[in-house]
Amino acid sequence: MRRxxxxxxxxxxxxxxxxxxxxxxxKNGYSRDVPxxxxxxxxxxxxxxxxxxxxFPYGIGALTHAWLKVVKTAQx
Numbered sequence: 001m002r003r004x005x006x007x008x009x010x011x012x013x014x015x016x017x018x019x020x021x022x023x024x025x026x027k028n029g030y031s032r033d034v035p036x037x038x039x040x041x042x043x044x045x046x047x048x049x050x051x052x053x054x055x056f057p058y059g060i061g062a063l064t065h066a067w068l069k070v071v072k073t074a075q076x
Contacts, residue, residue, distance in 0.1 A: 001034055002027060003063060009055050014044065 005023050013022045019036045026032055036044070047055040 004060060005034075007056050007058065007060060007063060011048070011055065014055075016041075 001023075005026065009021055013024070014020075014036075015022065015033075019041055020033045021036060022031065022033050024031045044055055
């Protein structure tokens with residue numbers, strides 16, 4: 001999944017029994033279903049336990065900033 005797709009996941013789009021997340025609007029203009037790994041389900045369940053409005057309620061800018069910070073730390 002693209003980072004924008006991950007950041008825009010909504011709880012209502014997750015089909016827990018099938019371990020799938022439905023993406024209604026993708027970059028190519030088509031919807032698609034993405035299978036979730038066991039680890040992805042685990043992370044989503046952790047996020048759900050925090051009672052957030054969305055699994056990842058952060059903007060792309062925050063994600064990019066965190067990623068650059070991790071890369072810098074790894075280079076030091």
